[in-house]
Amino acid sequence: MRAQDLTFAYPAGGPVGSVAIAGVSLTLEPGELLIVAGTTGSGKSTLLRLLAGLLVPDEGVVEADGVPVLDRRARGQVAIVFQNPESQFFSETLEADVAFGPRNLGHADPPGVARAALEAVGLDPDVYGQRSPFTLSGGEARRAAIAGALALQAPYLLLDEPTAGLDHRGRADVIAALQSERGRVGVAVVTHDPEEFLGVASQVLLLVEGRMAYSGPVEALLDAPEVYERAGLQLPDLIRTQLDARAHGALVARIVFEPEAAGSALLAARTAYGHGAMPESIERVEGDSRSADGRAGES
Amino acid sequence: MIEVREVSLSYPDARRPALDRVSLTVAPGELVALLGANGSGKSTLMRLCNALLQPDSGRVAVDGLDACDESNLWAIRSRVGFVQQNPENQIVGTVVEEDVAFGPENLGVPADELRTRVDQALAQTGLTGFERREPHLLSEGQKQRLAIAGALALRPAYLLLDEPTAMLDGRSRAEVLGVLGRLRQQGVGLLHITHHLEDVADADRVVVLREGRIAYQGPSGPVLSDPDLAGSLGIEVPAMARLATTLRAGGVGLAQALPTPEEVGVALWG
């Protein structure tokens, strides 16, 4: 999926808090997970709608596999999940609701596709299929709504704040579902709290007031945290701790997103740095801190 | 003081009691955090504190007023404010100041005092200047602060908050937590249901419910630094607390259970 120099402004009377975007470009391949991050009012949701073909850009074009998304032929190429998607349920059974999308697109076997989609998000169709969508818990409902989009079998999946309002188990379940689907689709996630996605994303696009402030891999962004902060976002404490360690001259080769792993890495870096408690490394410390590269990379 | 003593409550057709001989107190100026899995009875317990629900057995009293006595109902509800998760569904008025005035209007407070209370509640929640704004033009954080202002207009001594930040983004969450912190300093007693332990790490007491019973009651430190305890309580430990535990196990002298990056930096690098 490709977007080139997108520019868009709502005509007077746009939705509350909507923002124009200018000059935004991005690419998304199947297998990738792209985070679109920015504060409220940075244009993230607007961008998502443009990518889904729900808005017509003033300038620029969005294509999915070479076909402009605004074209009829692109129908079913891009699936989008909006905020609080559980409010779209209307059917008596979950299977029927998830099958709504494929049925509209004229699919040959909507129930079959629906069941597959429910499996993909970790909801056993034999258990959940005949249940009323209105009886699901918060996390289950969110995953079921995402299944509704997965059932469209589109190669590109866009999600607006998919983990908002869920407790930690719900969030973990959603991220797991997205990870499992990632293999065959390109996923773009809009979020204002990228914390939980930084560990699984391949690319980040930072928006500030409708313009791109950064576009590229996650690691490079973490090397330049000022960009992040200028975008009005705060890096998670765990990341900041590791970046601080680097600033102190300690070697933390790769920023890690898992607290225990980060702890081990910091302990190892601390040992190499010279404050270590292990007596046998004291003589080696002097030499090691000079030859920075190799050693502290082990964690 | 909100006093809940040995209350039990069962919903019709339920397998087990929603609450089973639970006791709890909230004193003025105290922050009591209430945690637990969904279905553990947190919301039920909270709704007993402002007499929205009646227990099957046990006693609930607010500043000495028995909540089971119907004649105390409005006195209790004007002492104990209540803020829910969804900001949208708590706003009644067509403009901000009308909504804030709703509570005291119900109590027949005269017009000039209504004005004072509205202005004060708006000031306490940082919404001065928004008097004539229509609710659908507010951000989610502003809406939730409006809901708090609406509760504050009753001049409550206690505030019940049922996951007040669950539907808010980071910035709005910080706004609301800031308001709550100031209220606590002003002497309001807070009972705060949340899934984010980091928001209530400085609570006077953390109460964890499991299947209708109290599984833990005490400071937040032990829960933050003992992953087994947290796991058995079904509580997610915040990332920085987990980091701290790992570092301590590696011999780092780190006092705080939930340190800031700066505090970790000092402990590691001096």
Added chain:
Amino acid sequence: MRIPVAFGQYVPVVSPVHSLDPKAKMGVGVAFTLGVFLVDGLPGLLAIGVLVALAISASRVPWGIALRGLRALALILSFTLLAHTLRWNSPGEALFSLGPLGVSGPGLVTGVFFAFRVVLLVVGTSLLTLTTTPVELTDALERIMRPLEVLRFPAGEVAMMLTIALRFIPTTAQEAEKIIIAQTARGARFDEGGPIRRIRAFVPVLVPLFVNLFRRAEDLALAMESRCYQGGVGRTHLHVSRMVARDWATLAVVSLVLVGIGVAL
């Protein structure tokens, strides 16, 4: 997600009409409607029309906004006019004719009368909502309905229901639009097929909307109880509007003139 700006929505401007007590304005509105229906012919309507024009200019509401509602009525107005004016195969009355179709002179006058009456009613009554906020309107309605409480009519509660309904109109509209977009993104089409198909296409929008409305009502009831709502009796109001001499005078004079025109002309 456009917030629908209904015609007749409040225009925040300072004017003598805006500052009139809403109850007086409502009273004038009743007299106005009465006068318009009592009038026998065009001269009477024109006289009232002049008064409406004066009121609009006094209200400082831009004419474009004041007349905006007429656009939606264009179809009905044309139909009314044509229905009265055109005659089939009655050459006697015709001013001029095109085969069997004739334009009747008296018919034309009647057509203009009825059409203009609709115009006056719409523009005149919208002036009320253009110059009065929803809060003022519901408070005024409550005061007016208060005497009915003697007959056990729940004036306070009805006013509260109106307020809540008004408060949630923009919110519900926003939500409806979100749901429509979400279902569209799942391939739903709302513009295909015959009338029955099109109505059924809205089920995926109406069901979620209603489910949310019920949930909303429950949460709101809880919030209202927590904030000590005990019904309409004994409630005070942040803004109290009292009728003063100016209001009574305006109400009396304008009402008399309007009804007088209705009776006389």
